[in-house]
Amino acid sequence: MxxxxxxxxxxxxxxxxxxxxxxxxxxxxxxKKENKELLTYLLFEAHDEEAYIQSVKDLVDDLFQEINTKSFFYIRKSMRKILTLTKKFIRYSKKKETEVELLLHYCKRLKEFSPSIEKSPRLTKVFHTQLSLAKKAIATLHEDLQYDYQIEVDNLQ
The missing domain is CATH 1.20.5 (Single alpha-helices involved in coiled-coils or other helix-helix interfaces)
Structure with a gap:
């Protein structure tokens, strides 16, 4: 069909x-589970974007706490899973502010992660890629928001 x-x-x-x-x-x-999640967002969470962003940030924080740090293989695998979930939640919202908030939060958590991502070139590349995507999204926002988010980006670099 x-x-x-x-x-x-x-x-x-x-x-x-x-x-x-x-x-x-x-x-x-x-x-499909994704259809159900999208309908949940549209019906119950779309009216309060700040609460939605905070709930996704809390979920990301919880997932970062559960990462197996025994080897960089498991760390990378978990980071990719968290990034995939973050991107899915960004797709549900389709708002640039939400995209910037969630990408910057992911990058912040990645930067703070222990053991340091500096020891893994792949994780460092993921960090820089997501940071550049956040910068592109910031460029489409209002000037006042651009300034505020640019300060956060500068703190991450």
């Missing part, structure tokens, strides 16, 4: 009743 375009889906959804739309959303949420 080949998926149709977004425009065709939108047109078809416009012709459905409210009850049918509710049923479709519920079926979608049962199908």
């Amino acid at each position: 080949k998926a149709v375009t977004v425009k065709k889906i939108k047109d078809e959804l416009n012709h459905r009743s409210q009850n049918e739309l509710v049923e479709l959303c519920l079926k979608l949420s049962r199908f």
Whole structure:
């Protein structure tokens, strides 16, 4: 089965009743965990972005605490997992401020991590890549926010 375009889906959804739309959303949420998480964000957390950002930061902090530090292989694997989750939460929001906040928090936690990421070239590259992505996102924000976030970036470098 080949998926149709977004425009065709939108047109078809416009012709459905409210009850049918509710049923479709519920079926979608049962199908995949990410769909359920996205619906949770849209319905319960999108109205309070600050609380959403804080909950993601808390989750990232908890995951950093659970990292197995016996070897850099496990550390890198855990860091990639945390980064993937962070990117997923950024995708749900689609707001540049949220993206900047979460990327800077990830970079800050990475920089503070013990053992130091300086001993691993791969982790250092991940740090610099995410920091440059945060800088790109900062460039799209309002000037006042750019100044505030630039101070945080300078502290990380």
